[in-house]
């Protein structure tokens with residue numbers, strides 16, 4: 393993690409701090425982190441300029457969360473049609489117009505676009521400039537406006553919110569085969585009548601899994617290649633094995649423990665060479681999507697010249713300040729997470745510390761960070777996994793409830809998955825929760841709230857949950873925890889009392 397608790401070193405003396413500033417705050421990048429930072433600053437009556445080089449809304453709206461979730465929805469509709477007989481409705485093999493699926497994705501983006509638009513932010517009191525920003529000195533930013541002019545502005549504080557971009561897999565031949573990434577696939581595949589016939593998805597993280605399953609459901613023959621021993625390595629094995637089983641059932645050829653070592657174009661078209669236990673073999677494909685991680689955008693806008701340390705992310709302290717305390721960073725560029733809601737969360741701390749840090753600073757709070765991967769079944773987690781608890785030597789107790797036993801899930805035909813909660817031994821204090829199943833990302837909210845506000849499983853058990861809902865799974869796991877902690881002595885007293893009452 394890039395953050396430390398220490399106060400940053402004072403800025404180098406080779407630059408002169410201006411006596412007056414054009415702005416209170418300049419925000420570089422209008423993705424999730426930048427938009428929220430600028431909005432907070434404008435609400436605090438600061439004169440704020442938000443600079444975006446490419447598309448307002450950044451990766452989440454244009455290349456990430458939004459298009460991927462729209463794709464997942466079309467894929468799940470196709471899958472439901474294939475398996476409609478499970479519900480007494482005749483199954484059909486869907487006739488998929490892939491270009492219509494892609495068109496819908498672009499429509500969804502267009503429908504959400506106004507939330508992040510120049511017009512909206514201007515109306516909120518933010519000055520939005522469309523151009524590429526670069527540091528000239530610690531207080532001056534030069535903006536090469538998209539219209540061709542150049543503008544220099546000084547600011548009392550600056551937030552770096554430049555995000556991250558797909559890692560280019562260092563595999564010989566990748567350029568030659570013309571790989572796709574989450575940045576390019578939405579446009580490059582836009583007008584295809586059909587999904588790519590033979591698709592390779594490189595990477596078994598959240599992006600690889602969400603895309604592999606969706607494309608398989610939309611008609612591609614998908615081979616997913618992951619060099620780690622299993623998919624979704626950040627999650628516990630019981631979670632990732634359910635996802636792998638589901639992907640396999642959807643027709644994805646999941647190759648874990650397989651490293652991609654080379655690719656190229658031959659007589660039979662494009663190929664990728666993969667290696668497993670010293671054995672190499674080639675797979676032919678039509679398209680390849682590289683989903684092997686995302687790397688922060690750190691280069692080309694003057695961080696090096698200011699001496700701002702970059703490792704895998706911009707180095708910041710616990711207040712999100714760089715070594716120049718008035719230059720802060722938020723979102724994917726700051727790490728340690730790469731999630732939209734964390735970018736927004738950090739943005740509050742970055743904006744407040746940027747504007748008022750010399751009066752009072754707030755440490756960014758990472759104690760309760762949830763996330764979900766929107767495969768079918770979804771995998772959602774907050775707090776510790778079992779693997780992490782073991783690695784960190786944190787004592788824990790596990791309580792599980794199988795969603796296959798949940799009335800609503802049975803009625804819905806989605807009775808698979810589990811809720812797993814880690815608690816402090818002998819106490820109901822929640823250390824972490826993992827949910828695998830339909831709508832897991834939504835269901836997790838109750839555990840996120842409980843952890844954030846220090847409520848234990850007893851409080852969840854004491855809360856009425858509507859019958860029949862999937863959310864009852866949360867109460868069920870709390871009930872299971874209670875049953876595991878029944879006091880045998882009290883029970884035997886109770887039994888004697890009841891016996892005595894019968895006379």
Ligand SMILES: Cc1cc2nc3c(=O)[nH]c(=O)nc-3n(C[C@H](O)[C@H](O)[C@H](O)COP(=O)(O)OP(=O)(O)OC[C@H]3O[C@@H](n4cnc5c(N)ncnc54)[C@H](O)[C@@H]3O)c2cc1C
Pocket residue numbers: 420421422423424425426443444445446447448449450451452453455456457458460523524525526553554555556574599689693722723724725730731732733734735766
């Ligand atoms: C396929 C995919 C699916 C995803 N799904 C989810 C999900 O379901 N849930 C979730 O929480 N997260 C998801 N993410 C991650 C999420 O998109 C990112 O965490 C989020 O977009 C980070 O926001 P950000 O503001 O840090 O960066 P970005 O959104 O990348 O914004 C940074 C902006 O800065 C601009 N910029 C960069 N340099 C400059 C410069 N010098 N001058 C001006 N502008 C500049 C860029 O053009 C960009 O618009 C997904 C990502 C991908 C790729």
Ligand SMILES: NC(=O)c1ccc[n+]([C@@H]2O[C@H](COP(=O)([O-])OP(=O)(O)OC[C@H]3O[C@@H](n4cnc5c(N)ncnc54)[C@H](O)[C@@H]3O)[C@@H](O)[C@H]2O)c1
Pocket residue numbers: 561563594595596597598599600602617618619620624625650651652653683684685686729730731763764765766
């Ligand atoms: N639902 C969500 O919240 C969501 C969805 C998508 C992405 N994201 C964010 O985007 C980030 C990036 O996701 P990602 O899936 O691209 O990255 P990742 O780092 O999570 O996964 C990449 C995978 O590729 C594998 N890999 C790397 N090189 C390889 C090679 N040569 N051969 C085979 N396998 C190889 C790695 O072992 C790893 O498992 C995530 O960490 C997440 O924060 C979030």
